[in-house]
Amino acid sequence: MRVIKAASLTKQVAQMCIEAGHKLPGDVLAAIKKAAGEEEGVSKRILDLCVTNADIAEKELIPLCQDTGVAVIFADIGRDIFIEGDIYAAIEEGVRQGYKEGYLRKSIVADPLFERKNTADNTPPIVHYNFVAGDKIKLTLMLKGAGSENNSKLEMFAPSASLQDIEAFILKTITAAGAKSCPPLVIGIGIGGNFETCPLMAKSALRRSIGERSKDARYADLERGLLNKINALNIGPQGLGGKTTALDIFIEFAPCHMASLPVAINICCHSNRHISRVI
Numbered sequence: 001m002r003v004i005k006a007a008s009l010t011k012q013v014a015q016m017c018i019e020a021g022h023k024l025p026g027d028v029l030a031a032i033k034k035a036a037g038e039e040e041g042v043s044k045r046i047l048d049l050c051v052t053n054a055d056i057a058e059k060e061l062i063p064l065c066q067d068t069g070v071a072v073i074f075a076d077i078g079r080d081i082f083i084e085g086d087i088y089a090a091i092e093e094g095v096r097q098g099y100k101e102g103y104l105r106k107s108i109v110a111d112p113l114f115e116r117k118n119t120a121d122n123t124p125p126i127v128h129y130n131f132v133a134g135d136k137i138k139l140t141l142m143l144k145g146a147g148s149e150n151n152s153k154l155e156m157f158a159p160s161a162s163l164q165d166i167e168a169f170i171l172k173t174i175t176a177a178g179a180k181s182c183p184p185l186v187i188g189i190g191i192g193g194n195f196e197t198c199p200l201m202a203k204s205a206l207r208r209s210i211g212e213r214s215k216d217a218r219y220a221d222l223e224r225g226l227l228n229k230i231n232a233l234n235i236g237p238q239g240l241g242g243k244t245t246a247l248d249i250f251i252e253f254a255p256c257h258m259a260s261l262p263v264a265i266n267i268c269c270h271s272n273r274h275i276s277r278v279i
Contacts, residue, residue, distance in 0.1 A: 002078075002135040004279065006085030009139070012277050013094025016141045017071060018102035020275040021063050024054040027210040028186070028247065028272050035184060035237075035244040043242030047184075050237075050270055061102070064271045068104040069143035071095045071125035074204065078134035088127060091139075096121040107146070128200065136278050140207050143273040148185070149266075151177035154199055157261040166191070166263050167226065173265050174230050174246070179239025182269035186210070187230070187249040190264040192256040202266035205250035207274060212250070219251045237270075247272075 024032075029051065036047035057064045073091055077083070099106060099122040108123065109116040132138075153173045157165065170189065177185075190201030213220040227249045236242025247270065256262060 001080055001082050003082045003084055004137065006083050006087045006090040009087065009090045009137070009279065010094040010097065012139065012279060013073070013091050013141070014098035014101060016139065016275050016277055017095055017098025017104065017143070018061075020141055020143050020273045021068050021098075021102050021104045022061050023058045024064055024271065025209075025274060028270070029054055031210040031247040032184070032270060035247065039237070039242050039244060042240050043237045043244065046237040046240065047244070063102075063104055064273065065145060065269075066105060067145040067147060068099070068107065068122070069145040069273070070108065070149075071099075071122060072142040072144050072203065073125055073127045074130065074140040074142075074207065075127060076130045076132045076138040076140075078136045079131055080133075080135035081137065091127055092123050092125055095125045096123050104143075128204075138276060138278045140274060140276040142203075142206065144203075145269060145271070148177075148181040148269045151181045152199075152202070152264070152266045154195070154262065154264045156195065157263055159259060159261050161261055163222075166261075167229065169263060170226060170265060171229060171233065174267075175233060175235070177267055178235060181267045182271070183235055183239060183246065184237055184244045184270045185230075185246045186268040186270070186272040187246055188266040188268070189226075189249060189251040190253070190262070190266070191251060192254040193262060194256065194260065195262065197254065198262035199264040199266065201252040201254060202264040205252045206266060206268050206272065207276075208248075208250045210248045214251055216253070219253060223249050223251050 106122045188202040188205035190198040230246045235245040
């Protein structure tokens, strides 16, 4: 059995925070460039500026966005690993160091309702653990901003809901978000599970690369169809109209209770900041 010292993850997480905060993933950047080639007028200008912003951020180590988000980590841990020490504490320290060294804005308040005092180091992070085959750890980090998160939704449908009802809910949510989520968007959808797992599926879906379709042909077709319908809304880049309201949409699904049909929408702005490391 392979032994990994939890403390060794701290440096990795710190570097991931810095890179994710300053460098737009290649698939997202390519999708924005492609969309810019298909737009015209102010819509094209906005997308061109997104590309310029990404270039400046990477070269000059300036955050891609002033909202450097909540650090959300998906930790896929191999079953043939023994972790020596406190993995959560190591990840938390990595976030603390990364946000300090990368000059990333600290956005976390310790108490959500009364004091709302900033923790001053962007901790605590949100960590989701999953145990998988093998002797490696895969960490995927998202820097999830509040502007898009605030427009995300969960609806507990009755099982009698039709596909048309679900599509209408998704389109209504994206329409209501309008310019507030900084389109063009990347959209994660969770279908099934229950009240707590459905939104997590929606967030997990955002880890996919642009153009990566569901392995289930039915859901892959649904992704394509919804993407076309969302882009037909003419919300466009920054809500000023155009063909590109979303860069992509990803659907994850899971079994659910026969009396329920949960659907969650997790919206991400065009700056879909995520990065993975295998250890």
